[in-house]
Amino acid sequence: MNSGRLRDRVALVTGAGCIGPGWGNGRAIAVRFAEEGAHVVAIDRNLASMDETLELIRQAGGKVTPYECDVTDSAAVERLVADIVARSGRIDVLVNNVGAPAPGGPVQLSEAQWGEQLELNLTTTFLMCHHVLPVMEGQAGGSIVNIASTSGIRWTGAAQVGYAAAKAGVIQFARVVAVEYASKNIRANSVVPGLLYTPMVDTTIARNQTGGDLELLLRKRKARIPLPFMGDGRDTANAALFLASDEARFITGTEIVVDGGMSARCD
Template sequence: MTGLEDDAGLAGKVAIVSGGGAAGDGIGNGRAAAILLARAGTKVMVADLDLALAQRTVDMIEAEGGSAAAIACDITRESECKRLVQQTISRFGRLDFLDNNVGIGSRGSVVDEKPEEYRRVMQVNVETMFLLSKYAIPAMIETAKGGAIVNISSISALRPRGLTTYTVSKAAVIGLTQAMAVDHGRDNIRVNCICPGPMYTPMVYARGNGMSEAARTQRARASVLKTEGTGWDIGQAVRFLLSGHARYITGQVLVVDGGVTLQGPERDSQDR
């Protein structure tokens, strides 16, 4: 062995992608990751609150000859996280990878934000990753003798910009990632985090003006590359971090933002 072999180690493995659906044929971060993993030979359990959206991702994977299954799951509930992992093992026989992709946005300061909204954002953006990992990690150890996890954060965690609750939740994702990496390295489980920058995804489309030329131009101008990111960019990063190419990478934060964080906040975009 020379150490130069191009072995991604993804074929024949099994992954859970939470938040793996998207409206229509839109490509969100989760759908992109699921499709790219399937193209590499990974079997994918696509979980989403909306079964129809998850099934559309599965249909897209199967149309390319890949293997996947859809499941409706509210991962804010511990019992649902447990069921998701159990159903994955029942369907595919093992679990190797987890893409913790669920998240919601929020705007406002501590003065403006309602406490119930703060709790909701923390529940969806942080607690879901805690709960799903709680059941996925033992399954990885038992069925695959290890594995890899990617948690999706945001560049808002690195550079606050008036989205206090969202920023706090995404910063907590980084802390959770690093703690899990330390706790479970001995179990042969790697845990890493991705911080996306401005992305053109279905969540952005839903904001009304997120599809406007002005909004798209703003996202592109925020990048030193002068282009906006897409779900495919995050999906490629997820696939890399789960793959054997990243075998010696754990507890790290990968910023995928086209260089947005290299520029001043006045050039930033409100979309993540």
């Protein structure tokens, strides 16, 4: 499985921890990148949440450096990036993966909750790029992969307007960065996953959408997916790997949708 597509590249993955066992997007991306030879810088605000991620990378013989950092804090991100550059000398890949949904439409969400959703799901992407882009520009190249959501391109079955608006912003943010920095050999793209079975489904999403009834939630989600199975974080990871690699050298300012065909349906 390891073909060395990211050999010797320094790859930052935010939200590399997970709220439970299984393949969350961040965990899967960090492990997959390490399998392909990257030196993964695994970042999460809860260091303990990365224990399984780090162990899986070590079992695969990969190289990883964990960092505890709240990427909603600009000063903390600035220190993080400076330390990584001091240790590794460069940043080749940045994966902006931090995010989580909160239920509610524009009436149900409070102003504070709206602000929190934008900060967590969109501003984190801005802050990481704000501090990493000068590094990539100085080394004459790099690849940025934003992890968005199908909530940012269509209704996905539940009102979560703050999350949807923020993820739509993540997609457009990548497009703008892609065009602005193309002449500097820096690419920016997004992966748009939807209705995946990640650990967040068992906890946050089941609680928010079906009152904790996991079986009901899974039946509803499976019914909306044309393919006969649900994907997981590994499917997001493989799309992110492609966009980060030289195989995608002429691809920038676009998206890969990873949702089993859900967003192509009319119902």
